[in-house]
Amino acid sequence: xxxxxxxxxxxxxxxxxxxxxxxxxxxxxxxxxxxxxxxxxxxxxxxxxxxxxxxxxxxxxxxxxxxxxxxxxxxxxxxxxxxxxxxxxxxxxxxxxxxxxxxxxxxxxxxxxxxxxxxxxxxxxxxxxxxxxxxxxxxxxxxxxxxxxxxxxxxxxxxxxxxxxxxxxxxxxxxxxxxxxxxxxxxxxxxxxxxxxxxxxxxxxxxxxxxxxxxxxxxxxxxxxxxxxxxxxxxxxxxxxxxxxxxxxxxxxxxxxxxxxxxxxxxxxxxxxxxxxxxxxxxxxxxxxxxxxxxxxxxxxxxxxxx
Amino acid sequence: xxxxxxxxxxxxxxxxxxxxxxxxxxxxxxxxxxxxxxxxxxxxxxxxxxxxxxxxxxxxxxxxxxxxxxxxxxxxxxxxxxxxxxxxxxxxxxxxxxxxxxxxxxxxxxxxxxxxxxxxxxxxxxxxxxxxxxxxxxxxxxxxxxxxxxxxxxxxxxxxxxxxxxxxxxxxxxxxxxxxxxxxxxxxxxxxxxxxxxxxxxxxxxxxxxxxxxxxxxxxxxxxxxxxxxxxxxxxxxxxxxxxxxxxxxxxxxxxxxxxxxxxxxxxxxxxxxxxxxxxxxxxxxxxxxxxxxxxxxxxxxxxxxxxxxxxxxxxxxxxxxxxxxxxxxxxxxxxxxxxxxxxxxxxxxxxxxxxxxxxxxxxxxxxxxxxxxxxxxxxxxxxxxxxxxxxxxxxxxxxxxxxxxxxxxxxxxxxxxxxxxxxxxxxxxxxxxxxxxxxxxxxxxxxxxxxxxxxxxxxxxxxxxxxxxxxxxxxxxxxxxxxxxxxxxxxxxxxxxxxxxxxxxxxxxxxxxxxxxxxxxxxxxxxxxxxxxxxxxxxxxxxxxxxxxxxxxxxxxxxxxxxxxxx
Numbered sequence: 069x070x071x072x073x074x075x076x077x078x079x080x081x082x083x084x085x086x087x088x089x090x091x092x093x094x095x096x097x098x099x100x101x102x103x104x105x106x107x108x109x110x111x112x113x114x115x116x117x118x119x120x121x122x123x124x125x126x127x128x129x130x131x132x133x134x135x136x137x138x139x140x141x142x143x144x145x146x147x148x149x150x151x152x153x154x155x156x157x158x159x160x161x162x163x164x165x166x167x168x169x170x171x172x173x174x175x176x177x178x179x180x181x182x183x184x185x186x187x188x189x190x191x192x193x194x195x196x197x198x199x200x201x202x203x204x205x206x207x208x209x210x211x212x213x214x215x216x217x218x219x220x221x222x223x224x225x226x227x228x229x230x231x232x233x234x235x236x237x238x239x240x241x242x243x244x245x246x247x248x249x250x251x252x253x254x255x256x257x258x259x260x261x262x263x264x265x266x267x268x269x270x271x272x273x274x275x276x277x278x279x280x281x282x283x284x285x286x287x288x289x290x291x292x293x294x295x296x297x298x299x300x301x302x303x304x305x306x307x308x309x310x311x312x313x314x315x316x317x318x319x320x321x322x323x324x325x326x327x328x329x330x331x332x333x334x335x336x337x338x339x340x341x342x343x344x345x346x347x348x349x350x351x352x353x354x355x356x357x358x359x360x361x362x363x364x365x366x367x368x369x370x371x372x373x374x375x
Numbered sequence: 376x377x378x379x380x381x382x383x384x385x386x387x388x389x390x391x392x393x394x395x396x397x398x399x400x401x402x403x404x405x406x407x408x409x410x411x412x413x414x415x416x417x418x419x420x421x422x423x424x425x426x427x428x429x430x431x432x433x434x435x436x437x438x439x440x441x442x443x444x445x446x447x448x449x450x451x452x453x454x455x456x457x458x459x460x461x462x463x464x465x466x467x468x469x470x471x472x473x474x475x476x477x478x479x480x481x482x483x484x485x486x487x488x489x490x491x492x493x494x495x496x497x498x499x500x501x502x503x504x505x506x507x508x509x510x511x512x513x514x515x516x517x518x519x520x521x522x523x524x525x526x527x528x529x530x531x532x533x534x535x536x537x538x539x540x541x542x543x544x545x546x547x548x549x550x551x552x553x554x555x556x557x558x559x560x561x562x563x564x565x566x567x568x569x570x571x572x573x574x575x576x577x578x579x580x581x582x583x584x585x586x587x588x589x590x591x592x593x594x595x596x597x598x599x600x601x602x603x604x605x606x607x608x609x610x611x612x613x614x615x616x617x618x619x620x621x622x623x624x625x626x627x628x629x630x631x632x633x634x635x636x637x638x639x640x641x642x643x644x645x646x647x648x649x650x651x652x653x654x655x656x657x658x659x660x661x662x663x664x665x666x667x668x669x670x671x672x673x674x675x676x677x678x679x680x681x682x683x684x685x686x687x688x689x690x691x692x693x694x695x696x697x698x699x700x701x702x703x704x705x706x707x708x709x710x711x712x713x714x715x716x717x718x719x720x721x722x723x724x725x726x727x728x729x730x731x732x733x734x735x736x737x738x739x740x741x742x743x744x745x746x747x748x749x750x751x752x753x754x755x756x757x758x759x760x761x762x763x764x765x766x767x768x769x770x771x772x773x774x775x776x777x778x779x780x781x782x783x784x785x786x787x788x789x790x791x792x793x794x795x796x797x798x799x800x801x802x803x804x805x806x807x808x809x810x811x812x813x814x815x816x817x818x819x820x821x822x823x824x825x826x827x828x829x830x831x832x833x834x835x836x837x838x839x840x841x842x843x844x845x846x847x848x849x850x851x852x853x854x855x856x857x858x859x860x861x862x863x864x865x866x867x868x869x870x871x872x873x874x875x876x877x878x879x880x881x882x883x884x885x886x887x888x889x890x891x892x893x894x895x896x897x898x899x900x901x902x903x904x905x906x907x908x909x910x911x912x913x914x915x916x917x918x919x920x921x922x923x924x925x926x927x928x929x930x931x932x933x934x935x936x937x938x939x940x941x942x943x
Contacts, residue, residue, distance in 0.1 A: 125796055127709040144789050145709060313807050315792045327623070328643050328785055 091361040098357020101350035108347060112161060115154035122147065122155040123315040131333050141335040143325070153339055156317035160299050160344075163233050163318070167298035168291050170237025175244025176287065180275055182245070183252025194249065201242045209235055209301065210310050232311055236301045240294060247290055251283040285362025292355035296348040303344055319344050410612035411941045413921065415636040415933075416625045420591055420618055423575040426554040427509075427518055432931055435553055436638060439933035440597050440614060441492075441580040442558075444551030445483060445502070448929035450660045452725065452842035454547045458497065458557055458581065460484040460533075462547060465883060470546075472883060478525075478539055479883070481546050485533040488604045491559050492580035498532045504560035505550065514568025519846045520549050542881050544888065545843040553840045553930045557581070583609040583937040592618055608937040622784075629654050635918040638932050641784045642712040648916045655919050658714070661725075662910035663840070663928035665718040666790065669825075669833040669905045670694055673867045676829050678859060680867040686767035687775055687803075688832065692748040694903040698734055700741035700801045701794055707909050710789035715909040722896040723907075727844060727889060729896035742801045745773075752802050759802035775831035777805040778824070780812040783836070790908075791834050805832070818860065825865035836911045837863075841929050844892065845880045852895075852904055853877055868904035 092098055115122075126146035134141045140149040182193040212235045255261060256279060264278050299319070305311035306320025314321055319340045326336035417436065422429035424438050443457040456462055461484060463469030469482040489497035506527050509515050523543040528536040537546065550557060563574035578586060583605075584597035595616040599609055617634065619625045626644055628634035630651055640648065640656065648654040670688035677683035687693055698719075707715045722729040745751075749764035750773050758774060761767040779791045788809070795805040810824050815833070817823035824830050839847035849856060854869040856862025876898065879891040913928035922940040926932060 123796070125709070125793060127705055130709060144785065145792065313809065314788060315795070315807065325785065325788075328641075330623070332647060 088361045092357045095357035095360055097353040098360075101353025101357070104346055105350040105354065108157065108343070108350070109161070112154050112157040115151065115158065118148065118151040118154065120148035120151040122152045122317055133333075134335055140339045141333070143322075143336060149322075149336065149339060152317040152322060153319070153343055156319045156322050156340070157343065157347075159229065159312055159316065159318040160302055160320065160347075163229055163236070163302045163312075164295045164298040166230065166233035167237045167240060167301075168294050170233060171241045171244050171294050171298075172287070172291055174237070174241035176248045176280075178241065179245040179248025179250075180252055180280065183249035184256055184271065184275055184279065186253075190249070193245070197242045197245050200239070203239065205239055205301075206304065208239055209305055212238065228312065228316075232302060232305060233298075236298055236305070240297060240301070244287070244290055244294070247286060248283065251286060252279055255279045255282055285358070288362065289355045289359040292351050292358060296351040296355075299344060299347055411610070412613040412615060413611050413635045413939065413941070414615045414617055414633070415638065416617050416619045416628055416634040417638060418618070418620050418622070418625070424578045425570065425575045427516060428570045428575070430554070432639065435931045436933050437586075437595065437597075437616065438556055439582065439931065440584040440936055441578050441582040441586060441600075442556035443489075443581045444556045445485075445549075446547055446551035447934060448548065448552050448841050448927070449934075450925055450927040450929065452661055452929060454552075454841070456486075457551060458486055458489060458502075459551075460486050470883070472542065477541055479542055479546075480539065481537045482530075483535045483537070485535070486604065487533055489581055490602050490604075491562070492585045492600050492602055493562070494602065495559070495561050497557070497559075497581055499529045499535045500532070500560045501557050502535045502550065503527050503529050504563070504565070505555075505558045508558065508563070508565050508569040508572075509555075511565065511569060514566070514570065516570050518555065520545055524549075542883055544881060544883060545841070545846055548841050548843070584614055594618065603937070605937055610938075610940045611936075614936070629916055629918070632918060635921055636924065636932060637916040640914050640916045642710075642714045642786045642912060642914075643784070645714060645912065645914045645916065646712045653919055654916050655924075656914050656916050657924050657926035657932075659913035659926040659928035661928045662716055662718065662723065663838040663913060664836045664911035665721075665723070665838055665907045666715075666787075666834065666836045666909050666911050667905040667907045668697065668794070669835060669866050670697070670903075671828060671831055671833075671866055673828050675831060676827060678828060678857075678867065680857075680869065684766040685831070686761070686764075686771055687773060690748050690765045691902060692744050693750070694906065696741040696744035696748070696801060697798060697803070698903060698906045699736065699744065700738045700803075701797050701906075701908060702736050703908055704736075706790055706793055710786045710793055711909060711912070712786070714912040714914070718907040718910050719900075720896050720907060721844070721848075721899055722892050723910075724842070726842060727892045729893035731896050731900050738797070738801055745801060745803075750802065757799065757802065758804040772804065773802055774804045774806070776808055777832045777834060778808045778810050778815070778830050779834040780815050781809040782812050787834070794834065825863075826859045828859075828865065828867070838928075845877070845888075848877045848880065848895070852899075864904075866904055868902070870898065870902060870904075873898055873902075 124147065129142050129146035130144055132138055132142040132146070138148050138150065140153060143149055143152065178193050178197065182190040261274060261278055264274050269278070302311050302318060303320030303323060306318050306324055311320050312318035314325070322340040323337060323344070326333075326340065329336050415436070417433050419431070419433060421433035421437050422431060423434055424442065426435040426438055428434070445457060445459045446454050446462065447457050448454055454462060461467065461469075463481050463483060465472070469484070470479060472479045483502065485497070485499060485502070491497060506524075509518055510521060520543055523539050523541050525538045525540045528538065530536060537549070539546070549555070558574060559579050562579050563572050567573060576589070580586070580600045583600055583603045585600045586595065587598045588594070588596040597614040599612050603609065619628065622641075622644065625634065625637055626647070629637050629648065630653065632653055637644070645656045648656050671685050672680035672689045674683040674685050680689060703717045707713060707717065717733065719733050720729060720731040722731070745759060749762050750759040751762045752759045753762065754760070758772050760773065761769055761771045777791060777795055779787050781788070791807055795807055798805055814822065815824050815835070817826070819826040825833065837851070850862040851864055852868055853862065853864060853874050854871070856864035857867045857869055873895060876891045876895045880888050882888055913926055915924065915926045915932040917924040920942050922942055923935065923938045924932065925935060927934045
């Protein structure tokens, strides 16, 4: 047992890390998801090449069905739906990434402190986490969004994307916190941590340079899943009128605006729904791939392969 | 055949025979005529049967089924008697004016053939009781014109006199119209309070129907009131109100024939219904509601427009420029599906319509007006900055917030985007927000954005019920109403001339009133306390099997429910 751990560590730092990408590539779903997401992000980044202005109305072209000129049709104000979807993707993806950053920052910090130090601090932090988990997500999202919007400071009004991301992030860090805590609880008593401690490493150093890097696999998976949740939650908030406000498009508000037109102008609902679906499924597949790539059992299998 | 076998066999034959008989033509000859039933779909329960408390429209909808007022208002704005035997006027001697004291008295003669659904006769006691309940100092409620009435006098069981301390021209709808009905003294308990009494949820009836069942959140069932005073009415046996919280579901129910009436349909849904053979849309004859821009004259969160003027909208030139830069015809065709009409003055409705020229749509002139007002785009970024403007600091950007309420639905949100785009073209940059109606119109203590002045520019429809604008003008335009809690003058418009002219409209001299209204129209056309843009439809959809469904912007669709018929 004492012998196997240094071997594992050695392998993880050398061969296993090099092989993560190889294992990821062997996961067909993950490759498919990564390809789709790459295409989508490329299209979103190329949005400015569209000949149409995403916010300028053209009443004469209202409600046009998909055609060569407008591959995804036009909306009630005659705006090109494809252009708005691409610009909307920028908003939704940005919100998603910001939420991931907020979630990981809060969740990992809380989970790491609770898991590493344990005792009263663990109790307090986990009860706070449990309490946060019991909050009815959408009600609190709406409440928070309203409060931040009505605050006298203009910061939140002028940074709508950040406000939305903050609102979603503040309600989404708990899963990361619990996951991190569980990982830290497992890893804090490992031999290499004890060795570091006996050599006089500070708690900060142990957390940041020994335990955290070894927890990255599951955390990366969690982060990818969180990106998907964030896009869905932004869509939900926009759908309820509390997210990104028109004329700025987001996938959520585009879907929300299509609500009254499911039967007469179905393309207005189908395309934003489809893009949200593709993004979520891609991210989930990538998450699956990363989970498998970082799976210790697979790593050990890989060790067997190497030796 | 043994009896043990014969008996079941005979029973089987008998059953078969009866089943076969049921399938034959004899059954249709003896069929009992089915009762006529109409189903109305609404998104939420009415708070009660008392619209003067909740004012959701759904309370007025059910009130019309069971309760009558002294008068009603038809779609053309004509007032007609309900519980009153006739309309009191100066001509028939039922209205007397003391010119020297500036007071008046109105005598109401009541119908003698009305009984409550429990058999108790309707009388003057009910009228006096209703007024006492409304004006109860502890449990009462403020309603329009309440302060103008000094006292009520019961002359006999069918006669009541209202004594006024001033001239009150809207006296005909004071205990009638859209919101008020007469409540039974022998049934309602005044100590429970007019706004909360039990009879507000389980009312007796003088109307065409009686409430049979109210399953909250599901349905209300009304059956014919056998004691209704109009012989042969109502023609329908049963009205069912179904609570369906989703517009899309209500729309499908209408299209599939599972619902008969859809009250207050939006332009989007009305346009869709007009393509259907099964559903018809009734559009109100009178344009009560006008969509307007409400520019705050005071700085955000402030009340005094003189001490703290709004940096952008306090300047009348800016307001004129905004009006000139909005292409109303595009708004109508694009956002409102062609259902609306252009509106540019408060006084666009008969009988007080005034001849005010329609303002021109001219973005170039609008831009020139802003230049003249000291707003220039020096850096060429498309947003003007204050250079020599009246109320903003030099260099301040011409940026503000345009708020509307989401409950109206897609047409309002489209209009908001179009207006912002049009105004951006003249250098006014608007950030779009939506504020829930419950917050926008809440009182000051509850943080209402309008009452607290916490807004720049609102896009909201408004208008007055009936044909008399005096009370509405008082609430919207007088200086006293610009104080939070005193009215709805949340744009903080303060003009002594307007105050005097509005006061002049409190007269029974029709000529004097018309003159005052049209002088106000001219004044408002210059000052632009708000900027009227387009009328908003008042439309109700109904199943094609129904007749006499007539939308009424002065009331709700059930105003004439006693006349509804199911086509044979």
